[in-house]
Amino acid sequence: MGKTIDCYFWNPNLGVEDGLEFTYEDVGSGIELKKPVFTVEVLDKIIEGIKQERKEYLLNIGIPTVLDAIGRANDLWMDPKYKGRKIAREVLPKVTGFSVEMVESWGFDHFLGIIKKENLPLFGKLKPDNFKEFTKLGDGLVKAYGEAKVSHSNYNPEVIGHICAGNILGIAAFEMVMDKLIDAATWIKVPSEEPVFGALYAKSIEEVDPRLAYTIAVLPFESGNNVVKEFLFSKSDIVRATGGEQARRGLSEVADKYKVPIAGHWHKFSFITIAREYLDERASEIAELVSLDVSAWDQQGCFSPQEIFAETGGSVSPIEFAQLLAEEMETTSRALPKGSNSGKMQVLDGYYQYFKKEMMGEPVKIFPSATHQWLVIYDGATTNFEPSPLFRVIRVKPVNDIMEIPKLVKPIGKFLQTVGVAIPKDRLIPFADAIGEAGATNIRTISSMTLQKAWEPWDGRFPLHELFEQDNIRWVSIDTIDIDKEIKTALERKRSIVDQRLQLDKLQEKEHSAMNLNH
Amino acid sequence: MVRFPSDEWIGIFKEELNKNKIYEEVAKTWEGDFLFVVTPDDELKKEVVFYVDLWHGECREAYLVKGKRKAAFVFKGPYSNWKKVINKELDPIRGLIRGMFTVDGDSKIIIDQAKAAQELVNTVSKIPVDFEG
Numbered sequence: 001m002g003k004t005i006d007c008y009f010w011n012p013n014l015g016v017e018d019g020l021e022f023t024y025e026d027v028g029s030g031i032e033l034k035k036p037v038f039t040v041e042v043l044d045k046i047i048e049g050i051k052q053e054r055k056e057y058l059l060n061i062g063i064p065t066v067l068d069a070i071g072r073a074n075d076l077w078m079d080p081k082y083k084g085r086k087i088a089r090e091v092l093p094k095v096t097g098f099s100v101e102m103v104e105s106w107g108f109d110h111f112l113g114i115i116k117k118e119n120l121p122l123f124g125k126l127k128p129d130n131f132k133e134f135t136k137l138g139d140g141l142v143k144a145y146g147e148a149k150v151s152h153s154n155y156n157p158e159v160i161g162h163i164c165a166g167n168i169l170g171i172a173a174f175e176m177v178m179d180k181l182i183d184a185a186t187w188i189k190v191p192s193e194e195p196v197f198g199a200l201y202a203k204s205i206e207e208v209d210p211r212l213a214y215t216i217a218v219l220p221f222e223s224g225n226n227v228v229k230e231f232l233f234s235k236s237d238i239v240r241a242t243g244g245e246q247a248r249r250g251l252s253e254v255a256d257k258y259k260v261p262i263a264g265h266w267h268k269f270s271f272i273t274i275a276r277e278y279l280d281e282r283a284s285e286i287a288e289l290v291s292l293d294v295s296a297w298d299q300q301g302c303f304s305p306q307e308i309f310a311e312t313g314g315s316v317s318p319i320e321f322a323q324l325l326a327e328e329m330e331t332t333s334r335a336l337p338k339g340s341n342s343g344k345m346q347v348l349d350g351y352y353q354y355f356k357k358e359m360m361g362e363p364v365k366i367f368p369s370a371t372h373q374w375l376v377i378y379d380g381a382t383t384n385f386e387p388s389p390l391f392r393v394i395r396v397k398p399v400n401d402i403m404e405i406p407k408l409v410k411p412i413g414k415f416l417q418t419v420g421v422a423i424p425k426d427r428l429i430p431f432a433d434a435i436g437e438a439g440a441t442n443i444r445t446i447s448s449m450t451l452q453k454a455w456e457p458w459d460g461r462f463p464l465h466e467l468f469e470q471d472n473i474r475w476v477s478i479d480t481i482d483i484d485k486e487i488k489t490a491l492e493r494k495r496s497i498v499d500q501r502l503q504l505d506k507l508q509e510k511e512h513s514a515m516n517l518n519h
Numbered sequence: 520m521v522r523f524p525s526d527e528w529i530g531i532f533k534e535e536l537n538k539n540k541i542y543e544e545v546a547k548t549w550e551g552d553f554l555f556v557v558t559p560d561d562e563l564k565k566e567v568v569f570y571v572d573l574w575h576g577e578c579r580e581a582y583l584v585k586g587k588r589k590a591a592f593v594f595k596g597p598y599s600n601w602k603k604v605i606n607k608e609l610d611p612i613r614g615l616i617r618g619m620f621t622v623d624g625d626s627k628i629i630i631d632q633a634k635a636a637q638e639l640v641n642t643v644s645k646i647p648v649d650f651e652g
Binding site for chain 2: 062063064067118122123124125127155181182183464465468469
């Protein structure tokens with residue numbers, strides 16, 4: 001008997017399911033994904049339903065009730081035995097291609113921590129004038145770039161729409177939580193590549209507070225379905241969207257047509273900078289941490305590093321660092337292996353491209369994985385920023401001084417996002433000032449590149465604030481005020497993930513040998 | 520009817536808050552004093568500042584600040600938004616999250632005390648007021 005997973009969610013009391021047709025997609029192992037075929041009439045009822053519930057319930061409960069419900073829903077997900085998490089564990093690796101270890105460990109245990117009640121970004125609107133220099137916020141620092149010029153303002157959005165990209169798990173949950181904090185009804189288009197988690201998370205809210213959940217509709221529809229898309233835009237006060245260049249063009253057109261403001265988070269590039277001070281006896285620890293950034297989500301995120309700039313002049317040279325990184329990639333890949341979508345072709349492409357360069361005598365050295373799970377390339381031929389083939393393919397490039405980097409990346413400034421750093425305190429602020437000026441928005445300690453802290457801006461805007469105001473200020477953050485302390489904590493976290501996994505492997509090996517002996 | 524903002528209003532607020540048993544219960548762990556700053560807008564010409572000392576469910580002091588005064592928390596917003604709070608049209612915590620008010624001090628501590636904040640508003644809303652402008 002197979003298992004059917006609903007990829008949609010809305011108030012079941014609306015009684016619209018009877019009038020809908022559904023499609024069923026077999027994803028293997030007896031699992032099928034059930035998705036509705038929407039009509040405008042049904043969508044209208046769903047949108048009216050979330051608006052009604054907002055008016056009658058959400059607007060009349062106190063923020064403590066909202067926070068409490070979010071906290072309880074999140075607690076459910078932190079429990080490995082929670083039924084929603086069990087379903088997700090079974091289904092998500094099949095639909096996303098990520099490994100179960102990645103989904104469980106990096107996804108649930110760490111990424112979902114962003115929306116823990118105590119981490120929520122509830123500090124209101126910041127005054128840019130108070131942040132002309134990097135100034136404390138949360139446990140890090142932020143700085144405001146640019147002059148305020150409000151292009152959109154609505155402090156009472158009734159309906160907020162979200163179009164989620166499929167590369168990272170969990171965005172749908174983040175969006176639901178943000179909207180509830182500002183009393184908005186929510187519709188979410190879940191990605192075709194991963195249509196499962198959004199509905200599961202909404203159901204977990206339903207378990208703790210059904211009426212709060214009924215202000216949410218999770219709507220799986222194809223990106224090319226313009227009838228549905230246009231109808232939903234026409235009913236929204238603002239739409240937040242994540243996606244690539246094609247999504248940006250298509251959605252901006254619809255937003256213009258219906259005069260709906262769009263808070264877009266589009267294609268971005270991220271990279272790592274290692275200062276020479278950390279390329280000493282700590283270099284292997286730094287490599288350990290960097291390997292986690294490269295492995296997390298198989299580099300599919302906008303915050304995943306595509307290049308590493310390593311400064312010369314340390315006791316460990318950039319090429320030696322590349323070798324250390326290769327060793328750590330192997331260990332980390334055992335703890336967080338790739339899933340079914342291994343991108344082997346991309347890894348092989350990278351391998352042959354750089355193998356040729358190495359053979360031709362270019363200052364290039366490749367450090368491959370025996371099974372093509374990952375690839376580290378030392379590339380001393382150019383310092384130009386080049387996109388990675390992804391899937392754990394990373395280049396290490398030497399730079400004489402980290403302050404040369406802002407100039408190198410300036411041409412792609414508007415596409416820059418996260419910069420993973422291992423830079424000592426006294427050099428970090430001047431570097432952050434310059435890289436922020438070049439266009440980067442999030443400066444994070446290495447190994448935390450894919451772990452946004454809830455107080456941090458996202459692509460230069462605060463995730464809550466941008467839902468009611470767009471003001472042209474670009475906020476740049478540094479995720480810590482004490483990088484050495486952050487590195488120490490990150491190392492503990494990284495080792496706990498790896499150790500836990502490797503212990504499990506050992507246990508499984510023992511069991512396997514015992515079974516073989518018994519036979 | 521008392522005028523808001525005024526010395527008389529803050530005096531009544533203190534009396535009423537100290538009669539509020541629910542507040543006493545939900546704010547029993549709260550320790551900290553506030554400056555409530557009403558900033559001018561179309562309807563209010565000059566900034567008004569109230570000092571309110573809240574301690575374990577009790578209001579120990581509350582008055583209109585005439586000179587300079589410091590407090591652990593400064594909760595600030597325009598007069599029109601204060602009016603909405605007094606009329607129970609705006610939850611101050613929601614106002615804070617949306618940026619309609621700002622706070623100097625750890626906003627997380629205030630948000631953890633959201634139930635106490637609600638009771639402050641419930642008390643405020645029971646005082647019949649005459650608004651400036």
